[in-house]
Amino acid sequence: MTSAASDNSRNRADALPKSWNPSEVEAEMYERWVADGYFTADTSTDKPGYSIVLPPPNVTGSLHMGHALDHTLMDTLSRRKRMQGFEVLWLPGMDHAGIATQNIVEKQLAVDGKTKEDFGRELFIDKVWDWKRESGGAIQWQMRALGDGVDWSRDRFTMDEGLSRAVQTIFKRLFEAGLIYRAERLVNWSPELRTAISDIEVKHEDVAGELVSLRYGSLDDSEPHVIVATTRVETMLGDTAVAVHPEDPRYRALIGTTLYHPITGRQIPIVADDYVDPEFGSGAVKITPAHDPNDFEMGLRHNLPMPTIMDERGRITDTGTEFDGMDRFEARVKVRERLAAEGRVVAEKRPYMHSVGHSERSGEAIEPRLSMQWWVKVETLAKAAGDAVRNGDTVIHPASQEPRWFDWVDNMHDWTISRQLWWGHRIPIWYGPEGEVVCVGPDETAPAGWVQDPDVLDTWFSSGLWPFSTMGWPDSTVELEKFYPTSVLVTGYDILFFWVARMMMFGTFVAEDPVLTAGKDDVAQVPFKDVFLHGLIRDQFGKKMSKSRGNGIDPLDWIRSYGADALRFTLARGAQPGGDLSVGEPHALASRSFVTKLFNATKFALMNGAHTGDLPARAELTDADRWIIDRLEEVRAEVDSAFDAYEFGKACEALYHFAWDELCDWYLELAKVQFAAEGSRAETTAVLLGNVLDSVLRLLHPVIPFVTESLWQALTGGESVVIATWPQATGVPTDETSARRISDAQRLITEIRRFRSDQGLADKQKVAAKLIGLDPADLTDQRASVANLARLTEPGDEFTATASLEIRLSAATVTVELDTSGSVDLDAERRRLEKDLAAAEKEFAATTTKLGNEAFLAKAPEPVVDKIKGRRDVAESEVIRISARLTELSAK
Incomplete structure (x- = not known):
């Protein structure tokens, strides 16, 4: 019996490619998401706001593995919150990177034997802007390749007019508060950059x-x-x-x-x-x-x-x-x-x-070098930044990073903010003919004839304003009202002090600004509510990536070779709060295999008519059906808990093992039997499998957005999984009886498969067998599945048990008798067993000798000794088992 929905599923399965080839779909799919406005935040909605500002990469930079990790985690959070019903603003932008950018342009001039002085300040800055327009920002298209769901309509640059107004405003406020001063002190001086x-x-x-x-x-x-x-x-x-x-x-x-x-x-x-x-x-x-x-x-x-x-x-x-x-x-x-x-x-x-x-x-x-520079007096600013964490206004994840935070902000030295460059925010201090000094705000002008300070501000000064300057501060904007303070800052623990501390100092300094407190009950504003600190990326051997070691990985190479989903899943799966993560080719290959497995499994399900719809009553479901939907609910809860705690790796592990081990390796195999059943069973299985896949694809979408979009659309016929709702709790208690029965069936199948392998039976070869002691009330419904997956047939009149094994299940011990006569190549089996016996005897002898060495036992730690004892016991049991099997074969 088929349904129109099942027929549609089969048609959509045919529309999918034979295999998943990310390079053929990712770029076009991403641009469609952008064009359809999925990532553009709407300030007019009643949805609660959720916001993240992208740590601004340098305009001179390109995507490296650290960026890829940052962006993957931020995109995962943003996509999930969007599916949960939040109005999400993930705001992108770039840093003008004063030193790096000026250095690039100066080197270009040097090719023609020119210096910046040959052009003068204004013409040189024009040349830097020209370079920025033509060559800067390569990282933006790389972000698109990664799948970053940022709001490109609100893209910001630290030298934009609006952000420059913010810089002048905060400088003037700090200056008038006595927190910016000029003094001759020792600084780090670069003779080459001057x-x-x-x-x-x-x-x-x-x-x-x-x-x-x-x-x-x-x-x-x-x-x-x-x-x-x-x-x-x-x-x-x-x-x-x-x-x-x-x-x-x-x-x-x-x-x-x-x-x-x-x-x-x-x-x-x-x-x-x-x-x-x-x-x-x-x-x-x-x-x-x-x-x-x-x-x-x-x-x-x-x-x-x-x-x-x-x-x-x-x-x-x-x-x-x-x-x-x-x-x-x-x-x-x-x-x-x-x-x-x-x-x-x-x-x-x-x-x-x-x-x-x-x-x-x-x-x-x-x-x-002793040098006259501009400084920020940090004592009160640093204290406020520290108190914000102490008071819980901002929460650092993991909490183990808090001592490092306090050690830094509680012992911070005054910050030198002036740089002897031309590219950057020029210090808004003007000097009069008689030595007068005035700080000029964004809407003010200096008196005629006065001279502006030649230095520019440290890049960290403008990026320290990033959470609120990008939303329009110092002006009142709808973005500030809805999305500030931001929800979370995601960054590496290595810049906790340099960037995070500066944002906290500036954010707490302007906390009571009416522009930032408008429409909010709590005036104790901070720039972000949570700070999630991830670790550094290392190579697969745990070594820090560096150019000198030659062990760095270009994330774009991985995207080209394995797809963006595989790269993202590799990074998210290894990310835990505060912990470093090791990645290498084996990890990328494993992630690509997972994406392929998901694609193939979903396509198989569609070809068998899987589709979404209302689930039948639980009474109409099989044990396998009830088990898989109950496990899905348990995994959903685990994933939600992990994501809420920024435990990306834990969430990915739960989804990986559920999708691969339980859904693909078990339920799909059990479902094959149900698809072949008579009556409405096939249709029930089709809709149940469709609903399970629907939830799995939605749960996986924030981490692997491309393949899940393709499969979800084929499965549901919906517009986009980007705007689908996040799976919700079902509130249905777990069916412990069904879970136990499926566990018993899995054990029965696994042990029979292992025994068959020991007997040297070919995987596809069917063997007649009797199951003795099987409780009819428990596994009667599973007999067909056990027979199908263990390659067993019903015993005939001439059945003779030539081998048997006992399997302990939850409520009884089942004896499996098999007729393997004519099914085993006795000579080949004997040679295989003799080889295995020799290996087991060698292991037993080696471990026995080591355990008989008194000098070793006196020095070795107890866990080491226990491990060797365990190896000896396993080897001894293998010797007994294989010897017994060889004895059986000798009698034949």
Whole structure:
């Protein structure tokens, strides 16, 4: 008996391709989603708002595995919430990436022998905008390839006019509150880029250096002198003191005196400071306050002069010595050579491994340098950011990351925000002819003749405003009213401090702005309610991905080879709060196999008439039917709980094993028997299977959107699974009896299959068998399924039991007698068993010997010993089993 719905399903199955080829469908499918407006947020609806802002990738960047992980998780959250009835805004955008972008354009100019100075500031900035329009933003089409369901109509760029207004507004408010100031302090300086750079743009690497010991003071051993060691000999040109520990008896008499500087000829003081470690080296250190962070702090404590001895290009300057004009590394050699010639190098060029900061952008060693910069006073801002988490306004997932958060915000140093660049948000400070200073807001103009500060703001300053500047702040907008604060921030734990902290500081600073509190009951606003921190992506061997190791993976290569769904499932399946994840080709292949399995299983179901519709009463269902829908409900609840807790990996594991192990490997096989049954059974199975697949495809859609869209449309005839409703709880109690019966049937089938394999029977070969002790009240309905899946036939009149096995089920022990006469190649079976016996005997002997070794037992941990005992027991049972089987064969 067939139905029109089943016939339609078969027709739609025919419309599906023979196999799933993602490269043929993904791009077109994505553009249809965008064109149909599925990702465009509607601020006029009554649906509750749910919002995520995309961590803005650099305009110079391309999609790497870290981006792919971020985007997959955000898209999963967004798609699920949309299906749950929320009005979702996933807002995309890009960062102008001041240093990186300017560097690219400058290098292009250098090809023609030009510099930015040849064009002047305004023309150079025009050229950067030209580059941005022509070449920037390659990551956007890569996001489309990944399937990002972002609202492209609200795409933002940190240099857009609206975001620039936000930058000027927050700067002026902070300045007028006394939280932005200008001061000369030590910064990370890049001589190649000629700008200060942030801590996050400095990567520390262990390098092999030279520790050179120098003699200050007199060359006469009877006169005052001190030995100091340094890896940066050139900085001694800026030394203004030598420091020793106040309790060091070797130098107590010298504290407060002065020493002759061997090159400048100045007399420099010997000061006492607890920072000095008397056990390290000679116990004395030279102090160069303008070129070392620790020296700078000591310089402040002892009110020392702080001469800067290098210019913006890292060249020695203003020392009055023959080294002026030399590059810092050339000067390092020349200064050492002069000191050596004078007999002041005590221990020359001793190898020394030490950590050196390098610019992430240029690769050069950064130079700590005293420089006049603009700073944000962070004490009150950082406290508010910390209190927001302490008070529960913002919740960090996992909670184990909270101590790192508090350790950072509770000990934060003032933040240098100025950069010596032309591309970026120019600092809105203007200087008058008499030294006057004014901060100019977005709707204000500076007095005629005044000059604007030449520096621009750190990129992190504008990206710190991202959650609300992208929605129109400082103006009042419907987006801010409906979608702010954002629901969740998804990012890696590695930028918890640098970006997340800045967004929290700025978000709490403007918390009571009427623009942000309009229409909201709670005025204690924060930029996001949840912060989900995932780990770093490592290769399949657990090693960090890097260019130097050559173990990086281009996500676009995986998309081309395996499809976007396989990439996404690999990443989501490995993602747990705060934990790193390892990925490699085997993981991608496994994910592709899962997508293929899902496609083939759904197509098979459609070919057999599976379709959606009202489910029959439970009384009309078989045990297998009741079991699969009950398991589906349990998995749905598990998936919901996992997604709500940001446990993406747990949700994916539950769906993977249900779809593959239970639905495909068991229920579909059981359903084949039901499809072949007489009466209405086939139609009942078709609608039940259709409804189960409908729910499974919807549950999987947020993670693997492309294949689920194709299959769901074929199954249901619906418009799009993107806008389908999320599966809801059924409220129906689990049928424990059906679950037990199916469990018994599975065990029976599995054990018979295993026994058949041991007997050397071909998979498809049917064998006559008797099932003795089977409770008619329990497994009568399963007899056909057991016979079909275990390849058994009814015994005839000439049945002779040549083999048997006992299988313990939940309520009884079943004896299975089989007639294998004529079914087994006895010689081949004997050779196979003899080979297996030899392996088992070898394992038994090896484990027995190890367990008889008293020295091993005395040292080995108990779990190791237990594991070996387990191996021995298994080997012993195998020897007994195989030997018995060989004895049986010998009698034949």
